[in-house]
Amino acid sequence: MTISAFRADLGDIPVDDHPRIVQQRSRDHYWYSPVLKAKLDHVTAEIVVSPRSNDEVGTVLAAAYRHGVAITPRGAGTGNYGQAMPLLGGAMLNLMNMDKVLEISKDRVRAQAGAVMEKIDEQTKACVGGELRFHPSTYRMASIGGFIAGGSGGVGSVRWGGLRNLGSILGLKVITCEAEPRELDLEGEDILKVAHAYGTNGIIVEAEMPLAASYDWVDMVVGFDDFMAASRFAHGVASQDSLLVKEVSTYAAPIPESYFNRHKPYLKDGQSVVLLMVAPVALAAMTLFIEHHQGDLRYRADTASEDERKRLPPVYELAWNHTTLRALKVDPTITYLQTRYPTIEHLEHIIGLLGDELPMHIEMTRQDGLVTFSGLPLVRYTSEARLEEIIAIHESNGCNVFNPHRFTLEEGGMKRTDQKQLDFKRQADPKGMLNPGKMIAWENPDFDFSAGKAWLFDGLNPVNAA
């Protein structure tokens, strides 16, 4: 049997083939999507392999190549597009044992792929007063390697843009899946071949990331009777370069009162809210700005008691995909979309068309210098056909959708593959053993790279080139 032969080549590298463990580790948060849930529920690997060093990763990949075993890399499994699910079975490559912070300097940190982002920040804060520019809402669980392979941005994107931007990742070490796996140090443009590629073209084992100045960010919850007033305030905050913030997001009523359970004592029914993470140096200006916008400051962590602060999750755990998670806990029929509204008028128009079928959640981000309404609206799901209609309504009204109900790189729309990436996969994974089924361009040689879509990771095209 293939897997037995593969396993026999692994020496003392930890493996686990207990069916429940293997099934558990074969899952990410794909179940946020009823579409993916139906499609991927049966998916499971045959074994979990947990190497402890680059050499051991090389051993695993050589054995996979030799025996034709599919390899699906995995960090904490907090993604939600099925990106870490083993479509063809084989082995899950668990990288969470490789969790060391390797090097810290004033403006950068180098860590192993399995290092948890919160743990990285603990060390960089103590060492140089720096922190990662951005992190997902799963900050306390997610690994840096998983974030780079399957994420795009998050808390901090309102200031720093996203992973896709030049300079957001300084270097990656990947290991290839060949007879004799190579360690490749990627820099500059080459980084974009591997970022957000779900591990399809090389296993990320180390990442070097820039650090920003760290602050004791202060959580704020601001209520507005009208969601559009909340949106104008949020856009204003994100546009004021002098108001140092790490997170600005808006939630239409009844999202806050329905799903933000532990914050409930601070909320007022019927209000939409804006969540903020504010640098201490900006607090006075922010409270003034809130007054100007007639915002109702419901909670601010800097004046809360120690006891209150302990009871509440940080606001970033209400934001980004944690919003969807909290909604799903209360109402299992909920799902979500990933959208982009070019202007506040587009946003208002879509809300007018879809109302409470699409409880609105906006993350303010910077995209190529523009303050942008990045949507993560909830969807009161009825059918896949209606979900497609909602997507079509967005697109026909000039709003982008990055479909989170697709498990391939290309169909999700976050990542544009291109010839360079495909060529790189041919070198790094000549047999197609790495996360098979996720890159259509690999499976289908006639794939049209130039299909007219909006992409967040726009391939390797020169960014804003003349």
Place this chain on the structure above:
Amino acid sequence: MTISAFRADLGDIPVDDHPRIVQQRSRDHYWYSPVLKAKLDHVTAEIVVSPRSNDEVGTVLAAAYRHGVAITPRGAGTGNYGQAMPLLGGAMLNLMNMDKVLEISKDRVRAQAGAVMEKIDEQTKACVGGELRFHPSTYRMASIGGFIAGGSGGVGSVRWGGLRNLGSILGLKVITCEAEPRELDLEGEDILKVAHAYGTNGIIVEAEMPLAASYDWVDMVVGFDDFMAASRFAHGVASQDSLLVKEVSTYAAPIPESYFNRHKPYLKDGQSVVLLMVAPVALAAMTLFIEHHQGDLRYRADTASEDERKRLPPVYELAWNHTTLRALKVDPTITYLQTRYPTIEHLEHIIGLLGDELPMHIEMTRQDGLVTFSGLPLVRYTSEARLEEIIAIHESNGCNVFNPHRFTLEEGGMKRTDQKQLDFKRQADPKGMLNPGKMIAWENPDFDFSAGKAWLFDGLNPVNAA
């Protein structure tokens, strides 16, 4: 005689009435403007007073109030709108003896008004690894108080906006000109009453400013054969939030070859250039970005020899109003404008209309979240009438002009006065002794505050309020 009586009340506060010294201290860089030069050349105070403490400032202001002596406050005198010129004679209040850094914490610094900005940064860098968010090109001379009273932004504005933005100044201490001068601590909105008010409504003696993380910024000079290609590149850099920069500015040929003398060995005749200050963490990404734009990287300080670096001024001393200064040294007929081009198309259109009569110089800035072409074009001056035509050409083509050939707050267009500021002046300077002649709203009770103009400091109107 009034001045003698005033002087007699000053005790041992240092004064100087040597005519040459007094005349020298009565001047700022008003001579950048041939219009201001003609109007203000005769202006001089009668005495210079140089207090060493807040108490001494109070003593001076009480004496000025008692004897009806005009007081014009002065830092290093590096402004260029005549803002520190004593239109009605009287006393120059030299604040450069009050130059102490009072307090440094992780995210802020408090200093006396006369502290030189470079000196402040030296201390904050050593102490907490922080630096002021922005500074003028006169960083090595200018005082923090003078910058706040007469400046608007500068190096760093590409990231942090300007002084006018909420949160850019954390606190000011001002002293009033009354029978018994008061020390007022201004915070929040009240700060905007005094910022960029030329000292007309209270003497700034202390300022508290936010700190940003400090970097060993790397100077770069990038050449382009075409100025519009340079402009697209500069806009692209300023739009990439991940590329940490402190300065991005463009200079149409023949500005660089004509006026950047010490950089001449690195320049190529006929090229327009972009000047950059880049954080070390962004160098790799920046060089890639330059390649994408087919830029010609003529100089980078990180690979230059120690000897080369010593020979060259920092690029910020080619930028902002230092460009005008360098041009004036070579060609005394040159002057300049302050403009704003809403889009790159506006910029191209104006260049098409005016050509080399207006050698273009753009500072990329962030204004309320938008990457903005802030112009400081040189003007090959022929007459005041033609200068007015050039301004009119801008305005009739949808481009703003903040006229640097006017010495009043209102006419320059940087600062909108309003009823609140006027009320504040009534309290802080009831006799109108402070920098008389600079605030039209004070001189003319019928002044129309709502005249349809673009203002950088838009009075105390709620910023981006709903």
